Amino acid sequence: MAQPLAQEKLYTEADYYNLPADVRAELIDGRFYYQAAPNRIHQEILNYLNTEINIYIRSKDGKCRVYPAPFAVKLHQDKKDIVEPDISVICDQSKLTDQGCTGAPDWIIEIISPSNPGHDYIRKLHLYADAGVREYWIVDPRTEKVLVYYLGQADFLMETYTFKDQIKVNIYEDLLINFCEVAEMLNI
Numbered sequence: 001m002a003q004p005l006a007q008e009k010l011y012t013e014a015d016y017y018n019l020p021a022d023v024r025a026e027l028i029d030g031r032f033y034y035q036a037a038p039n040r041i042h043q044e045i046l047n048y049l050n051t052e053i054n055i056y057i058r059s060k061d062g063k064c065r066v067y068p069a070p071f072a073v074k075l076h077q078d079k080k081d082i083v084e085p086d087i088s089v090i091c092d093q094s095k096l097t098d099q100g101c102t103g104a105p106d107w108i109i110e111i112i113s114p115s116n117p118g119h120d121y122i123r124k125l126h127l128y129a130d131a132g133v134r135e136y137w138i139v140d141p142r143t144e145k146v147l148v149y150y151l152g153q154a155d156f157l158m159e160t161y162t163f164k165d166q167i168k169v170n171i172y173e174d175l176l177i178n179f180c181e182v183a184e185m186l187n188i
Helices: 013-017 040-059 117-131 179-185
Strands: 025-028 031-034 065-068 072-074 087-090 100-102 107-111 135-140 145-150 157-162 166-168 176-178
Touching: 013 025, 040 065, 040 087, 040 107, 040 176, 040 179, 107 117, 117 135, 117 145, 166 179, 176 179
Parallel strands: 072 100, 107 135
Antiparallel strands: 025 031, 065 087, 087 107, 135 145, 145 157, 166 176
16 A cells, blocks of 8 residues: 655744754745855946846935845745845835835845756746736846736736846836846956
8 A cells, every 4th residue: 555655844934934044945835945056257346236126216316125145935825935036125114124025015026046046937826927016027048038028917927037137127117237237247
């Protein structure tokens, strides 16, 4: 007679917040996905984008807030999914808590790490679309491409750009991110 498979333990929000401070992980569907430390190129891109977005918001006296990783985003109230996007832009400040954000950010940027690209391209894309994220960018330094998903549209839209393009941010009227500057900064 076949033995039932042992059930894998499903983790909770409490488990997530009890991780050691030096452990980076995301909690998706009750499972931990551990993250490697980002490399220098990842951090340079993150720093550039974070700075450009903050300068734009401040110049417009905007209400949105920008948070680079590590920053906990609990996508749903059910406490199953807590992610740490590379950059989260949150315009509804009522979503902000002492622990991070509860609810979908308006705009999320993920910078692909070589160790697990499918995590951002597939798993998180579906997660973010389901949660109500309006705009999701995947920046891939290996291919020098940026995939922009407009998830807040009636129709699911996706555009592909390169590190030679200026990319319009859909959630703002007049914000363009110049990836030529990113390529120049990285000498590519």
